[in-house]
Ligand SMILES: Nc1ncnc2c1ncn2[C@@H]1O[C@H](COP(=O)(O)OP(=O)(O)OP(=O)(O)O)[C@@H](O)[C@H]1O
């Protein structure tokens with residue numbers, strides 16, 4: 001286990017984890033008068049899957065929204081592909097390759113599956129089109145349901161569509177907020193397989209917010225545990241012990 005708040009330790013992490021794609025340093029952020037995130041530092045390296053763990057309300061979604069530029073930061077810095085994100089609005093960060101699947105899925109319910117996918121393709125052009133076959137091979141059900149309205153799909157199918165849409169924007173950093181929430185086990189397995197398959201390409205990093213620990217363990221390389229807006233533990237996922245889970249993650 002790597003203890004946090006030691007600058008020497010961060011240097012050690014970077015060495016063993018490869019080149020950083022995203023670095024969040026000493027971040028404080030929140031809403032209006034309430035600071036939710038306090039002194040948060042995390043790194044996501046190239047081709048790495050990082051799990052952000054923690055109980056309800058600890059600030060996981062707020063951290064994602066700060067990285068994406070929807071929540072402004074009070075202190076600290078965010079650097080992505082070598083650039084400071086200060087002053088970059090959400091759409092600029094998206095164009096730089098941040099892909100987002102929000103908590104609770106984000107599809108257009110009145111559009112068909114195909115039209116939902118087209119919306120992403122219209123943003124990404126040929127790079128996205130090259131990913132279309134991949135999306136259909138990761139989530140074959142989407143190909144079978146192209147004409148169906150998004151809103152009539154099951155929760156799991158909607159989640160697959162939401163992830164498929166994000167992949168078609170051809171991101172460098174795919175940000176998934178609780179993709180397994182309320183979803184049946186067979187589809188959870190497919191989403192985990194999809195993460196392994198994306199990882200094998202070595203072209204994309206993933207931030208995975210997750211409360212389903214088996215899934216986080218199976219899918220991620222490195223973890224951070226948040227409690228009351230601060231990182232309290234971090235380490236390679238192989239070190240995510242049952243005692244840590246008991247202490248910080250079980251309800
Ligand atoms: N738009 C908002 N305005 C004000 N406070 C907010 C807003 N969104 C979240 N909060 C507060 O920020 C804190 C952290 O919420 P956040 O949604 O980031 O937690 P979370 O870890 O993602 O929780 P969950 O696991 O339930 O999704 C909570 O106290 C929440 O009430």
Ligand SMILES: [Mg+2]
Pocket residue numbers: 060061062103177
């Ligand atoms: Mg959340």
